[in-house]
Amino acid sequence: MADETPVKAVQVKLVLLGEAAVGKSSLVLRFCQGDFNENTSPTIGAAFLTQKCRLENRIVKFEIWDTAGQERFHSLAPMYYRNAQAAVVVYDITKAASLEKAKAWVKELQRQANANIVIALVGNKLDLASDSSSTSISAPTATETPETPTEDEGTAEDGDSVEESTPTPPVNNESDDARQVSTAEAEAYAKESGLLFFEASAKTGHNVGEIFTEIAKTIPFDTITPKPAANQTGNRRSAGNTENNNVNLGDGQQAKRSGCC
Amino acid sequence: MSNPELESDHYDVIVIGTGLSESIAAASLAKSGKSVLHLDPNEYYGGEQASLTLDELINWSNQHASSSSSNSSKYHIRYSSSSTTSLTEELEFNKRRYSLSLFPSILPSRGQLIDTLISSDVSKYVSFRILDSISLYTSTQTEKEESGKFRKVPGSKEEIFKDKSISLIDKRKLMKFLLFTAGEFEQDDLLKGKENQPLIQFLQETFSLSSSLSESIIYAISHCTSPQENTLSALQRTRRYLKSIGRYGNNAFLVGQYGGAGEISQGFCRACAVFGGTYVLGPSASLTSIETTSEGVSIKLPCHPRPVTASHLISSPNHLPSVLIQRNSSSYTNSNQEEQFITAHCVAITKTLPAALRRNTLDPDLKDDNEEIENDDTAVVVFPREGDNVVRCYVNGEGTGSCPPGQYIIYLSTALSKEPSNAKSTSPSEMLKPYLDKITSDSIFESYYISTRLSLTSDIPESSDSIIILKPYAGDELLTEGLDWEAKQGEEAYYKVIGKDGKQFFEKDATEEEELGIDQDDL
Numbered sequence: 107m108a109d110e111t112p113v114k115a116v117q118v119k120l121v122l123l124g125e126a127a128v129g130k131s132s133l134v135l136r137f138c139q140g141d142f143n144e145n146t147s148p149t150i151g152a153a154f155l156t157q158k159c160r161l162e163n164r165i166v167k168f169e170i171w172d173t174a175g176q177e178r179f180h181s182l183a184p185m186y187y188r189n190a191q192a193a194v195v196v197y198d199i200t201k202a203a204s205l206e207k208a209k210a211w212v213k214e215l216q217r218q219a220n221a222n223i224v225i226a227l228v229g230n231k232l233d234l235a236s237d238s239s240s241t242s243i244s245a246p247t248a249t250e251t252p253e254t255p256t257e258d259e260g261t262a263e264d265g266d267s268v269e270e271s272t273p274t275p276p277v278n279n280e281s282d283d284a285r286q287v288s289t290a291e292a293e294a295y296a297k298e299s300g301l302l303f304f305e306a307s308a309k310t311g312h313n314v315g316e317i318f319t320e321i322a323k324t325i326p327f328d329t330i331t332p333k334p335a336a337n338q339t340g341n342r343r344s345a346g347n348t349e350n351n352n353v354n355l356g357d358g359q360q361a362k363r364s365g366c367c
Numbered sequence: 368m369s370n371p372e373l374e375s376d377h378y379d380v381i382v383i384g385t386g387l388s389e390s391i392a393a394a395s396l397a398k399s400g401k402s403v404l405h406l407d408p409n410e411y412y413g414g415e416q417a418s419l420t421l422d423e424l425i426n427w428s429n430q431h432a433s434s435s436s437s438n439s440s441k442y443h444i445r446y447s448s449s450s451t452t453s454l455t456e457e458l459e460f461n462k463r464r465y466s467l468s469l470f471p472s473i474l475p476s477r478g479q480l481i482d483t484l485i486s487s488d489v490s491k492y493v494s495f496r497i498l499d500s501i502s503l504y505t506s507t508q509t510e511k512e513e514s515g516k517f518r519k520v521p522g523s524k525e526e527i528f529k530d531k532s533i534s535l536i537d538k539r540k541l542m543k544f545l546l547f548t549a550g551e552f553e554q555d556d557l558l559k560g561k562e563n564q565p566l567i568q569f570l571q572e573t574f575s576l577s578s579s580l581s582e583s584i585i586y587a588i589s590h591c592t593s594p595q596e597n598t599l600s601a602l603q604r605t606r607r608y609l610k611s612i613g614r615y616g617n618n619a620f621l622v623g624q625y626g627g628a629g630e631i632s633q634g635f636c637r638a639c640a641v642f643g644g645t646y647v648l649g650p651s652a653s654l655t656s657i658e659t660t661s662e663g664v665s666i667k668l669p670c671h672p673r674p675v676t677a678s679h680l681i682s683s684p685n686h687l688p689s690v691l692i693q694r695n696s697s698s699y700t701n702s703n704q705e706e707q708f709i710t711a712h713c714v715a716i717t718k719t720l721p722a723a724l725r726r727n728t729l730d731p732d733l734k735d736d737n738e739e740i741e742n743d744d745t746a747v748v749v750f751p752r753e754g755d756n757v758v759r760c761y762v763n764g765e766g767t768g769s770c771p772p773g774q775y776i777i778y779l780s781t782a783l784s785k786e787p788s789n790a791k792s793t794s795p796s797e798m799l800k801p802y803l804d805k806i807t808s809d810s811i812f813e814s815y816y817i818s819t820r821l822s823l824t825s826d827i828p829e830s831s832d833s834i835i836i837l838k839p840y841a842g843d844e845l846l847t848e849g850l851d852w853e854a855k856q857g858e859e860a861y862y863k864v865i866g867k868d869g870k871q872f873f874e875k876d877a878t879e880e881e882e883l884g885i886d887q888d889d890l
Contacts, residue, residue, distance in 0.1 A: 172641075
């Protein structure tokens with residue numbers, strides 16, 4: 107973790123997973139554009155969105171991949187998981203079944219993705235729970251001012267703040283509370299599986315930025331982006347090292363048109 | 368978890384198979400605003416172009432172990448005589464880290480697929496590298512043993528000038544030929560009347576090229592299967608390769624990462640999904656019935672309780688029930704009209720650097736720059752054979768992301784004589800193992816199979832406009848021609864649905880750059 111004076115953006119591929127209609131795209135739109143659209147149609151039109159996240163000593167540029175509906179029939183291509191360094195698995199706190207689905211996606215990630223992928227479990231639609239203000243504590247408190255980017259503490263921190271949250275029983279009697287998944291239940295699962303955990307609302311924007319900041323802080327950058335010096339030796343070839351070796355096809359249009367002779 | 372049913376009983380287009388041409392057709396149609404249902408009865412993406420993990424390849428191989436392919440004669444691509452060695456503990460542990468291609472191929476830097484990748488923006492999520500080298504194997508026979516060496520064929524004008532093994536006079540002849548081939552030679556007097564000559568005769572008589580230079584041109588620049596190939600078609604292909612040099616680097620060809628063709632197919636499928644296409648893979652996507660109607664087609668699927676209708680159905684012939692193909696193509700069943708292309712294949716893995724990938728440490732130019740010389744990560748090696756078709760070898764190292772670090776995947780293939788009697792006489796391993804041994808002496812995995820491709824020389828007469836059958840590549844130059852062929856089929860299918868006057872293939876909307884271009888690089 108040597109100090110590199112010029113702050114360089116590190117690119118991170120982040121994949122979204124979760125049952126249809128839990129608000130995957132809404133979370134990303136809120137994060138990337140600060141927008142919420144009540145009637146977001148199923149994701150159409152963008153291959154991926156990008157958004158930068160500024161930490162103290164680095165800038166993380168998220169390349170966020172949406173499932174584009176390919177999750178519905180379990181037909182996500184291996185390409186989707188390829189080189190993903192982070193994943194956000196979303197469920198809907200008002201639908202108990204969506205947490206079960208999220209657990210299945212976590213399993214799939216553990217099977218298909220990089221071993222050191224950072225996974226965040228996110229309960230969306232917190233605005234629909236009557237206790238929405240109190241549950242927000244479950245997010246790590248340090249996120250508001252990202253001054254101490256400690257890569258290795260991320261998951262441990264989550265567990266510490268559990269007791270402050272007031273879990274709502276799955277069966278509720280208040281008519282305006284649609285919550286079906288208690289904070290405690292989801293958080294216990296996240297802790298046991300080594301996931302970051304948040305409850306958030308794409309609608310109000312509550313806790314959305316924190317998800318991405320915390321992921322950025324948790325990613326073990328030193329293992330995925332070799333130092334420039336290392337590139338000259340063994341690492342030049344490695345498939346993930348795209349900067350030096352991969353061809354940017356689009357460049358060809360401007361590239362010299364000369365053929366062989 | 369119960370399986371959801373489809374969102375609709377009707378789609379504009381149903382596409383069956385996730386091979387490259389089908390995926391390109393699906394993505395372009397979704398992009399143009401059509402609703403697309405894309406099905407593949409396989410559990411994996413890519414169809415005939417799939418890139419498989421090691422365990423998937425073994426399953427695939429077990430399904431094609433039979434040596435007779437008569438029971439599946441309805442297929443336009445058949446695989447047979449398949450075998451693999453068993454997995455060591457280490458391979459078993461790493462089996463998912465491999466992307467082994469059923470369609471090993473390199474991509475010319477100019478051509479249909481490159482254009483399509485760029486215009487569709489799929490180039491943003493599929494990655495390529497420049498092919499590191501093309502070598503020719505020359506055997507030298509002594510009294511007792513046969514040995515040989517690999518000679519790198521210069522890929523560009525600069526490399527030809529630097530190559531000290533070519534005499535000055537030969538360099539001049541070679542440049543003259545390359546200049547001729549890169550130009551509009553069709554009307555050139557040098558070619559008049561010799562269009563159908565064997566290429567080797569044309570090179571040696573018209574350009575007085577030595578036999579060694581002719582060999583280099585035939586196998587390593589023109590990528591011919593045999594020196595007898597007809598001059599005109601070989602020159603036309605060569606021109607495309609020559610024009611590809613310099614676009615992205617000193618080699619005409621690109622190597623797709625993570626298994627190449629299969630990954631590119633997945634990229635187009637993702638593009639289709641992004642534009643609203645629906646994807647179902649596996650048994651629930653396997654048609655239980657299909658019929659043509661006055662409005663198009665109607666199919667039944669395990670994943671949907673009601674019939675699904677569409678105005679058009681696009682499919683590779685292998686995925687359609689034989690009944691339909693036969694009804695659609697009465698002339699096709701007359702086997703006299705088909706041409707067969709039979710190829711023996713080998714896929715092997717090694718943990719030691721193949722000699723053909725070693726860079727020449729004696730080259731003073733290289734020695735000055737780097738104290739440590741970088742060896743090639745990808746290579747094409749050709750083994751010319753006296754009186755027989757060439758054996759081609761294609762090596763992918765760790766930089767392609769298709770195997771664990773320090774390993775190499777070796778693909779070997781050779782086109783078999785078209786006489787069926789000869790084809791049956793030897794097994795693919797007997798044919799290719801001697802060449803694998805020349806590449807590496809210690810492979811940790813070997814797999815062999817035979818593929819038989821039937822050409823659909825005359826278009827399949829389609830009884831109904833609503834069914835579009837994509838033609839699989841039928842030829843012996845799959846390594847360099849297969850990918851562009853697939854792209855061409857995909858585009859043709861697009862226009863059959865849209866019509867010539869409709870939206871252009873992957874036409875961009877005016878506002879599109881704004882919608883997609885959220886990436887403002889302010890750093």
